[in-house]
Amino acid sequence: MELSERAGVSRSTVRDYEGGRHDVHRATAAQLKLALESGGVNFVDLENGKVAVCSNKE
Numbered sequence: 708m709e710l711s712e713r714a715g716v717s718r719s720t721v722r723d724y725e726g727g728r729h730d731v732h733r734a735t736a737a738q739l740k741l742a743l744e745s746g747g748v749n750f751v752d753l754e755n756g757k758v759a760v761c762s763n764k765e
Contacts, residue, residue: 713742 711718716735724731724739731739740750751759 710739710742713746714738715742 711721749761749763
């Protein structure tokens with residue numbers, strides 16, 4: 708299943724965000740994050756303010 712479908716956003720929204728054509732809205736970012744987390748991705752806040760991304764699937 709595609710990320711856009713899982714997140715409930717349009718394919719063009721994902722494509723434009725990935726292509727750097729515009730910033731993602733806060734609500735859309737939350738939907739994308741939730742969809743990725745439900746697919747097995749973990750987001751870890753680092754001390755330097757950055758975020759690490761890793762998979763929890765073996």
